[in-house]
Amino acid sequence: MIKRKTSAYFWIALLGSIGFVAGVVMTIFGATNSKTIMLVAGIILIVFGFYGAPMFWIKYGELKNYSQICQKVQSGINTISLLCSSTGKDEKTVRDTINICLQNNYLPNYVLIKNEYIVKAEGIKQFEAKDIATLQGNVTRQKCNQCGAEIVFDGTNRVVCPYCGATNLVEPKQPENSNKWE
Numbered sequence: 001m002i003k004r005k006t007s008a009y010f011w012i013a014l015l016g017s018i019g020f021v022a023g024v025v026m027t028i029f030g031a032t033n034s035k036t037i038m039l040v041a042g043i044i045l046i047v048f049g050f051y052g053a054p055m056f057w058i059k060y061g062e063l064k065n066y067s068q069i070c071q072k073v074q075s076g077i078n079t080i081s082l083l084c085s086s087t088g089k090d091e092k093t094v095r096d097t098i099n100i101c102l103q104n105n106y107l108p109n110y111v112l113i114k115n116e117y118i119v120k121a122e123g124i125k126q127f128e129a130k131d132i133a134t135l136q137g138n139v140t141r142q143k144c145n146q147c148g149a150e151i152v153f154d155g156t157n158r159v160v161c162p163y164c165g166a167t168n169l170v171e172p173k174q175p176e177n178s179n180k181w182e
């Protein structure tokens with residue numbers, strides 16, 4: 001959906017800019033040949049090309065940015081910190097962008113958990129309550145149980161190590177104050 005919207009803005013902006021050039025030609029031709037309709041059409045194209053097209057280019061740039069970050073999330077780069085390192089942008093910028101994408105439904109069915117994890121809402125249903133607690137307990141990275149590489153749990157409780165192929169499960173962490181209740 002975001003992709004289609006982005007390309008629509010691109011084509012309107014492009015046609016507007018081309019129309020501006022065509023408008024200049026039409027205005028000159030219409031004026032010198034007393035062709036009023038062509039003159040008026042030329043002026044309309046100039047006005048849109050001058051005032052409208054830049055707005056569409058700016059909006060296109062914004063949408064392209066949203067589209068790129070949505071693609072990253074959908075390809076599995078779905079924590080705020082990973083998106084920061086992947087885009088080179090600061091945390092606030094990335095979080096604001098993600099919130100705009102979520103509000104506009106550019107990332108359908110995704111939710112932002114604990115201001116950090118962007119996960120598919122239907123994936124959450126598969127979690128037990130303790131898994132969500134674990135996820136929210138800032139467990140994002142873990143050493144692979146086979147090769148020791150750092151692996152990231154991206155909203156699932158089971159991750160296949162990208163380096164050695166071993167299956168890793170989230171190790172539940174006891175909350176620090178758990179003794180308090182015993």
Ligand SMILES: [Zn+2]
Pocket residue numbers: 144145146147148149161162163164165166
């Ligand atoms: Zn491994």
